Amino acid sequence: WCVQKCPYCDFNSHTTTAALPEQDYIAALLSDLAADIKRFHITRPLTSIFIGGGTPSLFSGTAVRTLLDGIRQHLVLDKHCEITLEANPGTVDEQHFAAYLQSGVNRLSIGVQSFSPVQLQRLGRIHNPSEAVRAVKTAQAVGFDNINIDVMFGLPQQSEAQAMADIEQAIALHTEHLSYYQLTLEPNTAFAYRPPQLPDEDRIDRRFERAKQLLQQAGWQRYEVSAWSRGQQAKHNLNYWQYGDYLGIGAGAHGKITDNRQNRIIRTAKPRSPKSYLQYFSCYSSAPLTITESHERIVGEDEKAFEFMLNVLRLTHGFQRQWIAQRGLIEENKVLPKLQQLAAKGLLIIGKEHISPTALGENFVNDMVSDFLE
Structure with missing residues (x-):
């Protein structure tokens, strides 16, 4: 769920003003997990958990603790397991961050996107620049020592000065990780239906090269197309890029499992609608999801x-x-x-x-x- 849908977002997120069904959704997640463990005979320890969204920071620390405790009852966590929670700067405060840390979360990914008030408004974000900076500094103050921030470039009518100011502010916050990626117009988004005026590719390329220089001069290392770190790479994302396996749990979640016994790779997708997802897993049985509720396919040889x-x-x-x-x-x-x-x-x-x-x-x-x- 989200407070409002950003015009560039093609993720499975749904706006709501009602109270979130925390207990029911956590119970559904754990039923979903139990089903996948049984279906795919999962015994290996978890090296990472990523609580993404939507806006997971709309959930309470108590709900997150219940989820993580439930996961531990089903699977062994590696002693260095990375547990990430995505947070929107407009939905968190010191109390939230402290509760997440106490629940077992040891990494935050904060969706800043820009430090420009004009750009944040164009992107439909619910926070302002000062809230973005305050969110990062508050998370650091309560004890988080592994923080990622998301920052975009190639934004609508973005000037070079705005782009460089964003990267300079990101560097100044001294987080451990930066996801720095270009805005793309995805199908079935508000931006796709009403495309904003974006900088041309030559300008975008030149600004990225300048940003890359600034990051390298500040001691950052680029280890993936859009990922930069100062020593703490994202274990969870690395697993994707290294073509590892992962369980996708939750409404609209995707997973990948390698079946070595039959020499095949299985892709899974859960029901996109939170309502349908909750309805199914509230009465979960050992029967697999039907094709109308979920999707499972074998990656073809030609793929x-x-x-x-x-x-x-x-x-x-x-x-x-x-x-x-x-x-x-x-x-x-x-x-x-x-x-x-x-x-x-x-x-x-x-x-x-x-x-x-x-x-x-x-x-x-x-x-x-x-x-x-x-």
Whole structure:
């Protein structure tokens, strides 16, 4: 749920002014988890938990604690398990942050998006710049030592001064992680129906290069297309980009499970409507969801290479060659010719055990990935 829907957002979020059904939804999440554990025979420990949204920070610390306690009853958590909660600067205060920390959350992802009042208004955000700064500083003060902030560039009518001011303020907050990504106009959003005036690609590229210089000078390292860190990379997101497995629990949640016994990759999707989701899991039985309520599909042989490359080619330090077979379930000789073609263009470096993009390749990730579409 969200207080209001942002015009650029294509996530499964629903606006509400009513009280949230915290207890019912947490119970449904845990029933959902139990069903997936049974369905996929999950026994491995959890290395990360990501509570995303919507706006998870609309939930109380008590609800988050109940959820995490329930997860621990079903699965073992790695002793260094990263537990992230997304927070909107307009919905949190010191009391909320302290409660989340006490509940077991050890990482925050704060959706700042911009520090410009004009841009925040254009983006439909419910917070102002001072609330964004205060949210980060308050989280740091209560004890969070692993904080990400989201900042976008290429915003409607954004000037170079605004773009640089955003990145300078982000650096000044001394968080551990930064997600710095370009605004894209996604289908079925308000911006798609009424496209705003965006800077041209040349301006966007020049501003990104300048922002990259500022971040590098301040000690930040780029480890993925849109991810920067000062030593604490996002375990959860890395698992996506390294083509690991994950359970998707909740309304509209997506999951990925590798079935090595049958040499297949399974994609899952849960009911998008919170109402439908709650109705099903409130009377959960051992029976699997029907096709009208949920979706489960096997990744086709002709899709495997694209899906794998879509993730691993985003990593600036690249990936291990053995992952092609181990995680992608792909015979290397089926993709090696295309990888070699990209290397010949100066976009990739192919080592005996490792493949990584060149500095040039980092700027053409989408083009490289498209080569694996069939």
